[in-house]
Amino acid sequence: MQHALLKVARKLLATEGLGKLSTRRIAQQAGTSTTAIYSLFGGKDGLMEALYLDGFDRLEAALQAFPEDDADHPVQRIVTLNRQYRVFALEYPQDYAVMFERGIPDFQPSSVARLRAWQSLRPLIQRIQEAQRSGFLLHQSPEALAMTLWVASHGIVSLELAGYFPERLEAQAMHDRMLRDLLDPDRTLGTLP
Amino acid sequence: MQHALLKVARKLLATEGLGKLSTRRIAQQAGTSTTAIYSLFGGKDGLMEALYLDGFDRLEAALQAFPEDDADHPVQRIVTLNRQYRVFALEYPQDYAVMFERGIPDFQPSSVARLRAWQSLRPLIQRIQEAQRSGFLLHQSPEALAMTLWVASHGIVSLELAGYFPERLEAQAMHDRMLRDLLDPDRTLGTLP
DNA sequence: ATAAGAAAATAACACTGTTACGATACTCCT
DNA sequence: AGGAGTATCGTAACAGTGTTATTTTCTTAT
Secondary structure, eight states: OHHHHHHHHHHHHHHTOGGGOOHHHHHHHTTSOHHHHHHHHSSHHHHHHHHHHHHHHHHHHHHHSOOOOTTSOHHHHHHHHHHHHHHHHHHOHHHHHHHHSOOSTTOOOOHHHHHHHHHTTHHHHHHHHHHHHTTOSTTSOHHHHHHHHHHHHHHHHHHHHTTSSOSHHHHHHHHHHHHHHHHOSOOOOOOOO | OHHHHHHHHHHHHHHTOGGGOOHHHHHHHTTSOHHHHHHHHSSHHHHHHHHHHHHHHHHHHHHHSOOOOTTSOHHHHHHHHHHHHHHHHHHOHHHHHHHHSOOSTTOOOOHHHHHHHHHTTHHHHHHHHHHHHTTOSTTSOHHHHHHHHHHHHHHHHHHHHTTSSOSHHHHHHHHHHHHHHHHOSOOOOOOOO
């Protein structure tokens, strides 16, 4: 039953959106009653946390198994991975809202869920380290660069989902431009005061 | 009455948050009935749009009147403006959610509201143009650079509000680092394939 | 088989947005 | 000034929400 409820919740989130995601509807479509959600998840927030974690499972899977050309430049691979991040967000905008945009009022993921969330950055950190082993991007720590790239990709995707940048090509071009700027290895300007 | 309702809604949004912002509570605290919201705003979404527009009024005001040292480097002024953007977001996180993070399910601002939103970028574009008149940042169009900087600042702020980056200093440092990277005038890497 | 525990159905409570129905109050035109 | 027309708003209702007792069902272990 636990699995059925989560499956229905995931489908309803994708098809109807966050606004229509109610305990009654989920329970009904799963063929049970709302109390099941309280027995098995401890309430709606518990089910939302399961949804939150499920989203990160799928995000990390999407980042693990992406079309990778071995002939690619190691820095180019990082660009590809960030593009894949954007593809995921545009494909699952409701999940993205739950994971990164406080889509459910007064819902805060638990600390273990937060920890799980951070692990989704590992494919990116890994590829940065590979690039560094090839002699690129040596001037930054892998974690710091990964977070910077993540922030940039999230910035684009979040505003795009909010309705700014209606044209996908424009958002994509800006995304690429930002990635290029942030991965530029020959930076000459000193620290700003 | 229109003004009283909006004022109460603004206060409730700041104090109680998006989850507790209900028509009944707003009407009661304004000393009227919920039907007033329908007469004067056409429903809750209309009131939310008024809140949306009000948020951009206050954002643009915060960006217009920020502490500016005339001795600052013109590029440094752009950094200061972006820092002020982050200050606004951290001070009004609920308004920020309405404006930039689809905080209200199934609410879409009208096209005129969207147009108003874009105008908030004008102080930034203006200062970029001033910097260019001084011979800096000549290699980019002012609008494109403004959007890029906006995306970066939004990326930081949005993830910070979502609970990632619990330490403000860390977020601030990353913000500054991204701004520095994106404003670096001596970029040498060519376009990525 | 029986006791103990978890799981789920029913029904209720306090909320939510929205709408019909009146009753005002206000504007505007003759 | 007086009346027509419209905008405004209070009351009450409807459908839907999360949540919680209470009761029943079912599973599981001894």
